Amino acid sequence: MNFHPFVIPFSIGFIVLIFILLYKYFSLFYRLDHQDKSKIYKGVFSLKFFKAIKEVFLESLLHRKIFRVNPLLGYMHTSLAFGWFLIIIGGTVESKVHSHMALKMPYDPVFFNFFNTDLSMYRWANEFNFIMDFLLLIVLSGVCLAFVKRFYSKAFGMKKTSVLKPFDKIALYTLWLIFPLRFFAESFSAGLYNNGGFLTGTAGVFFSSFLPLKNLLVPTWWAYSISLGAFFVALPFSRYMHIPTEIFLIFLRNFGVKTDKIFSSFTELEVLSCPRCGICLDKCQLLKSAEISDTQNVYFLQSLRNKQLNENNTFDCLLCGRCQEFCPVGINLNNIRISQRKHFFPENNNFEYLQPIAIATPKASVIYFAGCMTHLTPTIKLAMTGIFEAAGVDYLFLDKDSSICCGRPLMIAGEYTKANELIEKNKKAIIESGAKTLVTSCPICYKMFNEDYDLNIEVLHHTQYLLQLTEKQIIKINKTNKKVVYHDPCELGRGSGIFNEPRELISHLADISKIKEEKEEALCCGGSLGSVNLSFNKRNNIRKDVLSVLQEGNPDLIITACPLCKKTLQNGANTEVKDIAELVMQNIQNQ
Amino acid sequence: MKNFGYSINKDRQIDLDKSDQRIALFVKQHEPSINICISCGTCTATCSAGNYTNLNLRKLILSVKRGDIIETKAEISKCMFCGKCLLACPRGVNTRNVILKINQAIEKFSL
DSSP: OOOOTTHHHHHHHHHHHHHHHHHHHHHHHHHSOHHHHHHHHHHHTSHHHHHHHHHIIIIIISOHHHHHHOHHHHHHHHHHHHHHHHHHHHHHHHHHHHHTOSOOOTTTTTTHHHHOOOGGGSTTHHHHHHHHHHHHHHHHHHHHHHHHHHHOGGGGTOSOOOOOOHHHHHHHHHHHHHHHHHHHHHHHHHHHHTOOOTTHHHHHHHHHTTSOHHHHHHHHHHHHHHHHHHHHHHGGGSGGGHHHHHHHHHHHHHTTOOOOSSOOHHHHHHHHHOOOOOHHHHHOHHHHHSOOOSOSHHHHHHHHHTTOOOHHHHHSOOOOOHHHHHOTTOOOHHHHHHHHHGGGSOOOOOOGGGTTOOOOOOOOSEEEEOOHHHHTSHHHHHHHHHHHHHHTOOEEETTSSOOOOOSHHHHHTTOHHHHHHHHHHHHHHHHHTTOSEEEESOHHHHHHHHHHSOOSSEEEEHHHHHHHHHHTTSSOBOOOOOEEEEEOOTTTTTTTOOOHHHHHHHHTTSEEOOOSSOGGGOOOOSOOTTOSSOOHHHHHHHHHHHHHHHTTTOOSEEEESOHHHHHHHHTTOSSEEEEHHHHHHHTBOOO | OOOOSOOOOOOOOOOTTTSOOHHHHHHHHHOGGGGGOOOOOHHHHHOTGGGTSOOOHHHHHHHHHHTOHHHHHHHHTTOOOOOHHHHHOSSOOOHHHHHHHHHHHHHHTTO
8 A cells, every 4th residue: 555644634634624524515404304305315316316417517517607707717617627627537547547456545546646656567657647747737727827817807807806715715825736736746756757748757857957856756745735635624614615515506406406585504505605706796786886895695695604694785785686697606696685684674564454455356367467666657557558458358457546565575675474465465366356367567576476476377577468469460560660779677587587578579669779788687777676775876876877888879769678677767868768568559550 | 521522632742852762863874865855745645555554654754753653663564665665755765775774673672
């Protein structure tokens, strides 16, 4: 058995890491509720397991989502993660082929070149040497890029990077050292014993010409082992905890476990999976337009992890979901934040007054629920009722005279249980009407009806419904020659995945032109109810920046599909802002 | 008491030395926009809960400023937090946060 005292730091680090990880994951698993556990048991023996393996390969090793953000940043992560992974695999295979033994000490492949100096004795020695050197070169290129990124992140498409904590720094510096040290250690071995591949072999000859390799050899291997050991010990306490945790997360997510509005040990796993890469920073409009720099999810999750949440950075987020869309780990950032808001939201609400109210629900085939915000933009309401009548639809205007809120504003402010009372009341009225279709004008209500109401009827936003009416030729509309742009409402676009229907409907009405940030990247208008404590001035700054993007090509009209967006945008726009329903009503042929 | 055919209103005079300003000070400190409220009542006119109850944000803000804790506590619980008042307010009072802060003050001072 090969042994040298310098393997001790590596071995200690490795054992400590394994124990901490096992302890953390077992305790997280143990605290999951029964439903989640049974999902996992079922998932392990199903196709989902293989889907998860595929996702781990694509995301944890190849980092496909980071390539989407910036190719250079993607290469940096791939070279480090996939390169290191292949070095581990290559080294293990090499050591087993060499010794013809299946079971060896875990440190054996790591320090293979120290223990095995005569490499001519086994098959494929040259091929292995070449491959291992090539992989080392790839990883070293990644380390170089990581080093450059610390000082010049703009080259990697990141204007801002996250601020690191002390343990992150220890882990970062040891990580930077591991592969250069490995390179030196292997080169010195190669120089002394005249072996090695194209990289370490050549470097070895070069170093032997002017360095006393005999004296340097053992200290360099010591340094390599210490850097590995230190990295392993620092890992569970630093942001690099995301490396093992993300794999665990991907499996659980594929088995159907997810974060709902209540904090669970799966949520804890998501928090641990955050690599604090800071990609969310550049996506956040609060940072860009409102000069708020502590609320972004990289810091929010950090303060959650350190149990230092404060009210401001919990409440001022607009919940627009841009960061979530681009999170390379795919963490459900909005739900995690919502789950934390209840700690600051006292349960004072009392909706008993709703109990005796009977909502009259005559039978109808379609229910129209305008939503609170639509009542404040009556032109949308009028357009919709006009269209219903022109199309001859048998409809019921559920909240015509007085309305009960759909419950989403209360829910996303943290009051999940009380929001349920509002849900029950509305749900009863919807079911009693016997309608097959529910149409709403408000994307906030739409998302709520879709996800939290559990209705067994078709729920449509008016953009979808009007497109259906147009395509079935129940209503006929004229096309104008106006040049328009479309503003994606957060709750409708990113929130509910409806990007194409409104665009298709607009294409029947006017010429739609593209804007800089649209669809998944669309900006929030700043009026979002997701934020509770954001001041009007800051909201106005956000609106100003959004309008400059929308008005860049001097469109004749700004079209949106949300009453709240419309109201917010029109207060500062030089261009007319219209809801899609108004445009349809203006150009309808039916009389 | 003998019925004279009329009654006398309860005394509405506020003794600022004795009124309980804890909620008012807490809200003013954490959501200063309450100070620019002109009591126009637009919030009340648009209120969804106001359709079913006598919840009245204009009056509620006055109750807070006057230190009328019983009334504040009874009324605030009816709010659905829908945000219509926020959208309607012509002065830019962050009404939802005012409501949240009042709720927090009630909890904080165990009123």
